[in-house]
Amino acid sequence: MRKKLLITCLLALAPLAAEAKTIADARGEVVRETMTYLNTPYLWGGMHPDTGMDCSAFVKQVYGHAGLNLARVAKEQFSQTRHLSPSSVLPGDLIFFAMKNPGTARVDHVGIYVGKGFFVHASFTSGVHIDSVSNPYYYSRLISLRKYAGF
Secondary structure, three states, rough: OHHHHHHHHHHHHHHHHHHHOOOOHHHHHHHHHHHHOOOOOOOOOEEEOOOOHHHHHHHHHHHOOOOOOOOOOHHHHHHHHEEEEEHHOOOOOOEEEEOOOOOOOOEEEEEEEOOOOEEEEEOOEEEEEEEEOOOOOHHHOOEEEEOOOOO
Protein backbone atom coordinates (compact mmCIF):
# COMPACT_ATOMS: atom_id res chain seq x y z
CA MET A 1 0.00 0.00 0.00
CA ARG A 2 2.81 2.40 0.92
CA LYS A 3 4.66 1.64 -2.28
CA LYS A 4 1.54 2.30 -4.33
CA LEU A 5 1.01 5.65 -2.59
CA LEU A 6 4.63 6.66 -3.21
CA ILE A 7 4.39 5.79 -6.92
CA THR A 8 1.13 7.72 -7.24
CA CYS A 9 2.72 10.80 -5.62
CA LEU A 10 5.79 10.61 -7.87
CA LEU A 11 3.65 10.30 -10.99
CA ALA A 12 1.61 13.31 -9.91
CA LEU A 13 4.79 15.39 -9.63
CA ALA A 14 6.28 14.21 -12.95
CA PRO A 15 4.74 17.02 -15.06
CA LEU A 16 6.34 19.60 -12.76
CA ALA A 17 9.78 18.10 -13.26
CA ALA A 18 9.32 18.16 -17.03
CA GLU A 19 8.66 21.92 -16.89
CA ALA A 20 11.78 22.74 -14.88
CA LYS A 21 14.01 25.43 -16.42
CA THR A 22 17.71 25.94 -16.14
CA ILE A 23 18.88 29.21 -14.63
CA ALA A 24 20.21 30.22 -18.05
CA ASP A 25 16.79 29.53 -19.61
CA ALA A 26 15.05 31.63 -16.94
CA ARG A 27 17.51 34.50 -17.40
CA GLY A 28 17.04 34.36 -21.17
CA GLU A 29 13.28 34.40 -20.77
CA VAL A 30 13.49 37.43 -18.47
CA VAL A 31 15.57 39.38 -21.01
CA ARG A 32 13.35 38.41 -23.96
CA GLU A 33 10.19 39.31 -22.06
CA THR A 34 11.72 42.62 -20.97
CA MET A 35 11.95 43.71 -24.59
CA THR A 36 8.25 43.06 -25.23
CA TYR A 37 7.36 45.87 -22.81
CA LEU A 38 9.39 48.60 -24.56
CA ASN A 39 7.35 51.78 -25.06
CA THR A 40 4.75 50.78 -22.46
CA PRO A 41 3.56 54.03 -20.84
CA TYR A 42 4.43 54.83 -17.24
CA LEU A 43 1.64 54.92 -14.67
CA TRP A 44 2.45 55.10 -10.96
CA GLY A 45 0.77 52.11 -9.32
CA GLY A 46 -0.20 50.77 -12.77
CA MET A 47 0.16 47.09 -13.49
CA HIS A 48 -1.02 46.59 -17.05
CA PRO A 49 0.96 47.18 -20.27
CA ASP A 50 -2.07 48.62 -22.08
CA THR A 51 -2.82 51.28 -19.49
CA GLY A 52 0.67 51.78 -18.04
CA MET A 53 2.85 50.44 -15.27
CA ASP A 54 5.48 51.60 -12.84
CA CYS A 55 9.00 50.20 -12.47
CA SER A 56 8.28 47.52 -9.89
CA ALA A 57 5.14 46.28 -11.65
CA PHE A 58 7.17 46.01 -14.85
CA VAL A 59 9.84 43.92 -13.08
CA LYS A 60 7.24 41.79 -11.27
CA GLN A 61 5.40 41.01 -14.52
CA VAL A 62 8.54 40.20 -16.49
CA TYR A 63 9.81 37.86 -13.79
CA GLY A 64 6.35 36.36 -13.35
CA HIS A 65 6.21 35.51 -17.05
CA ALA A 66 9.41 33.50 -16.52
CA GLY A 67 7.78 31.70 -13.57
CA LEU A 68 9.69 33.68 -10.95
CA ASN A 69 7.88 35.33 -8.06
CA LEU A 70 8.80 38.82 -6.85
CA ALA A 71 7.07 41.26 -4.54
CA ARG A 72 5.13 44.20 -5.99
CA VAL A 73 7.20 47.09 -4.57
CA ALA A 74 10.85 47.92 -5.44
CA LYS A 75 11.91 48.09 -1.79
CA GLU A 76 10.53 44.58 -1.16
CA GLN A 77 12.05 43.29 -4.41
CA PHE A 78 15.39 44.57 -3.11
CA SER A 79 14.91 42.58 0.11
CA GLN A 80 14.08 39.40 -1.83
CA THR A 81 17.27 39.50 -3.91
CA ARG A 82 20.99 38.98 -3.30
CA HIS A 83 23.81 41.50 -3.69
CA LEU A 84 26.18 41.21 -6.67
CA SER A 85 29.52 42.77 -7.41
CA PRO A 86 29.59 44.70 -10.70
CA SER A 87 31.84 42.02 -12.23
CA SER A 88 29.24 39.34 -11.44
CA VAL A 89 26.17 40.96 -12.98
CA LEU A 90 24.46 39.02 -15.78
CA PRO A 91 21.54 39.73 -18.07
CA GLY A 92 18.32 39.27 -16.12
CA ASP A 93 19.72 40.62 -12.86
CA LEU A 94 18.12 43.61 -11.16
CA ILE A 95 19.49 47.09 -10.68
CA PHE A 96 18.20 49.31 -7.85
CA PHE A 97 18.31 53.08 -7.48
CA ALA A 98 17.57 55.92 -5.06
CA MET A 99 15.94 58.35 -7.47
CA LYS A 100 14.21 60.67 -5.00
CA ASN A 101 17.12 60.84 -2.56
CA PRO A 102 20.41 60.36 -4.45
CA GLY A 103 23.32 59.37 -2.23
CA THR A 104 21.09 57.45 0.17
CA ALA A 105 20.22 53.77 0.31
CA ARG A 106 16.47 54.43 0.02
CA VAL A 107 15.36 52.13 -2.79
CA ASP A 108 12.60 53.64 -4.91
CA HIS A 109 13.38 52.46 -8.45
CA VAL A 110 14.28 49.16 -10.14
CA GLY A 111 15.23 47.99 -13.61
CA ILE A 112 16.40 44.81 -15.33
CA TYR A 113 19.98 44.54 -16.57
CA VAL A 114 19.97 43.26 -20.17
CA GLY A 115 23.71 43.15 -20.88
CA LYS A 116 26.51 45.26 -22.37
CA GLY A 117 25.98 48.03 -19.82
CA PHE A 118 22.27 48.55 -20.48
CA PHE A 119 19.12 48.13 -18.42
CA VAL A 120 15.40 48.38 -19.10
CA HIS A 121 13.09 50.20 -16.71
CA ALA A 122 9.85 52.13 -16.49
CA SER A 123 10.56 55.81 -15.93
CA PHE A 124 8.14 58.62 -15.25
CA THR A 125 9.29 60.57 -18.30
CA SER A 126 9.71 57.85 -20.93
CA GLY A 127 7.78 54.75 -19.88
CA VAL A 128 9.53 51.40 -20.40
CA HIS A 129 12.78 52.00 -22.26
CA ILE A 130 16.47 51.12 -22.41
CA ASP A 131 19.12 53.22 -20.66
CA SER A 132 22.84 52.94 -20.05
CA VAL A 133 24.05 52.12 -16.55
CA SER A 134 26.91 54.57 -17.18
CA ASN A 135 24.50 57.46 -17.82
CA PRO A 136 25.61 59.92 -15.07
CA TYR A 137 22.01 60.55 -14.02
CA TYR A 138 21.40 56.88 -13.24
CA TYR A 139 24.93 55.96 -12.18
CA SER A 140 24.87 58.66 -9.47
CA ARG A 141 21.67 57.14 -8.07
CA LEU A 142 22.70 53.47 -8.30
CA ILE A 143 22.38 51.60 -5.02
CA SER A 144 22.94 47.96 -5.86
CA LEU A 145 23.10 45.25 -8.48
CA ARG A 146 21.21 42.19 -7.28
CA LYS A 147 20.17 38.76 -8.44
CA TYR A 148 17.00 36.77 -7.97
CA ALA A 149 17.44 34.42 -5.01
CA GLY A 150 16.97 31.38 -7.29
CA PHE A 151 19.73 32.40 -9.75
